[in-house]
Amino acid sequence: MTTIDREALRRKYREERDKRVRPEGKDQYVEPKGRFSHLLDDPYTPRVERDPVHDEVTVAVIGGGFGGVCTGAQLKIAGVDDVRIIEGGGDVGGAWYWNRYPGAMCDTAAMIYLPMLEETGYRPTMKYVPAIEIFEHVRRIAKQYGLYDNALFSTEVTELVWDDTVARWIIRTNRGDEFRARFVAMGTGPLHRPKLPGIPGIETFAGPSFHTARWDYGITGGGPEEPMVHLAEQRVGIIGTGATAVQCIPPLGRDAKELFVFQRTPSSIDVRANHEIDPEWFATLEPGWQHEWLINFATLQTGGFADEDLVKDGWTDIAQRIRDRVIADIASATPDRPFDVDAFQRAYEESDDEKMTEIRARVDAIVEDPETADALKPWYRQLCKRPCFHDEYLQAYNRPNVHLVDTDGRGVDRIDETGVWVGDDHYELDLLIFASGFEVGTEYSRRSGYETVGRDGITLTERWANGAETLHGIHAHGFPNLFVIAISQAANLISNITSNLVDSGRTIAAVVRHAVDVDADEVEVTEAAEHAWVRMLEDNPRSFGGDPTCTPGYYNNEGHAIGRKERLGGSGYPEGPVAYFAYIDRWRTAGAFEGLEFRSR
16 A cells, blocks of 8 residues: 655645636636637527517426426426426537537446436446437437427527516517516526636637537537547647546547647546446346436445445545545544544545545556656545546547646646747647636526526525525525526535436426416415525535635635635535435425415415
8 A cells, every 4th residue: 555645745735726726716717708709609500580489388497408308307297298498509408419529428427327217218328428328318308208399499598587467487588589487497507608718818819719518520520429530730729628628638639630738737537447338237127226326326425335336436436435434433433532523534535645646646557758647647635626537538648649738737828829828838729629618606697698587676696696595406585486406505416417407307396286286376485494494504514625725626616715605506405415315305295395385366
C-alpha cells in the first residue's frame, strides 16, 4: 500500500485550488450573444411555420427532456390525458437532443440512468450507452405515452403568468402562441443552455467556432459515430477539459491533423470498463428489477449497506470504501480515541485520498510523456468536480498530433483572429471548439429563458432572490398550480439525475390527479409547510459539493463563499435520497397531501 503524506497532499490541494479561484466567480462565463447568439438556435431541425395556438390544456409541461417526458408519462399513467409538452428543440430529448458531439454517452450505468425501462420493455445495448441511444429512449417514452400528439416543438416559452381571475396560467411563446393551462410543470433543467468563457477577444477569432452542445458536423464532416473527415488537414483547438471534453477529445484526436487541448483544471478519470448487456441475462430479470437496482445504487452510493453491488461502478466504489473505513474505525474506537464526527470526516478523507492517489497513478500508467502525465493529474477530492469514467481519454494524449496545453490553472489569456494565447505562446488554429458547459447556478429565468410571474405579480426570480424555497423541491408558495421538476430540496441524488426526475414526475402526477378528482381550481403549498421544509433543510444541510476548499467549479460556487442561496440550491433531504424516496412515496400514496391546500372557487 502506498504511504500518503496527508499534510503534504492537503497543502498541494490548497495550492492548486488557489491558482484557479477567479474573483468574478460565475461571472467569468457569459451568455451566447452577438456573434454567438446562433448557439441558442437549433441546427438539427428546420423550423416549420404554423399558426399560433390559442386554446387551453389541463397540464402544460415546459421542457421535453427526461424530466418533462417522464412527468408527462406519469400524468398519462395517472389518467390525466390532456398534456402538452412545449420544447425549444425540434424533438424531445432535452440535453440528449442538443448534445450530439462525437463520443457522447452517459457516465452513469444505463440500467439505472435510462428511466422506465420496464414500462417500455427496452434493454440497453451497453453498460454505458451512446447519446444516440439515449435520445431514442426519450423518444420511445414520448411515443408510448402519446406525448407527441399535442406537443409544440421549436417553440420557446417567453412568459408564464398566473391569471388569478380564472385560476389559469397564461403561456406566451416566441411563435405567437397564447394559451391557458390549468397546471404547469417546469422541466427546463440546467444542461441545455450553453455558456461561453469570458475570454478577451473571443469574438475576434476569424475561423469557424462552435459550442459542443451545438456541434457543427457541416464543419467537421462525419457524424456522432462516423469519422470527421473534414478535420484531416485542420488544426483544432478545444477549450475545456470537463465531462463533455473528456468524451469528444478522443475522436477529435483520431480525426484532426493537430489537436490542441487548452486545460485549466484536469478532470478525474476513472475506469469505465464498458461492456455489452447480455440479452439472455437481461431476460432473467424479475419484474420490479429496475426499482431494485435504483435503490441498490442509491443505498451504496450514499454509504448504506446491501448484500450485492448491482451496478458496480466508480460511484459505488468510493462510497463503499468510506463506509468500510467508518465501520473499521468504529470497531477500533477506544475511550482515548472515540469515534465521533471528526472520526467520520477522517474516514472520508482517508478513503478519498486513497482513491485519488490511484487515479493519479492511472495517469502515469497510461500517459507516456511524463510532463503531460503530471499536468493531467487532478489535485482535489474526487467529488469536488463531476467524476469522469473513460478508457480512451488519457490514451488520446499518446497520439503525436494531440497536444495538451496546460495553463497551470489560469485558463486561456486571450483569443485573436488566428488562434489562442496562453501566456506568451500563440497557437494558430483553423477551428475553435468551446467545451465550457451550461448555465448552472444562475438565476432561474436566465437558465429557463423566460420569467414566471405568480400571484400579485411576484416573479420567481424575485421570490427566490435569497435562495429557492419550496416544499419537496416542487411547490412554491405564491405560485399555485405550478410544479418544478428538479432534484434539489428533495432526493438530490446527483449521481443519477433521472432517478430524481421520474420520482418528481410521479409526485406531480399524483397531486394533479387528486386536484382533478376533487375538482380543485387551485393547489398550493401553504406558507407554513414551505417554511417548515426549508427550515429542515437549513438546520440539517446536506449540500453536495459545497466544500469551499474544493477546486473551483459549479459544484461549489466556483470556489467562492457558499451562502444561503447556494446551500439551498444544493440541499437535499437530511436523511439522504433513499430515505427521501421512501418518505415521498408514503406522502403521495397516503392521499392527504400534507402541506398542500386544494381550493375550489
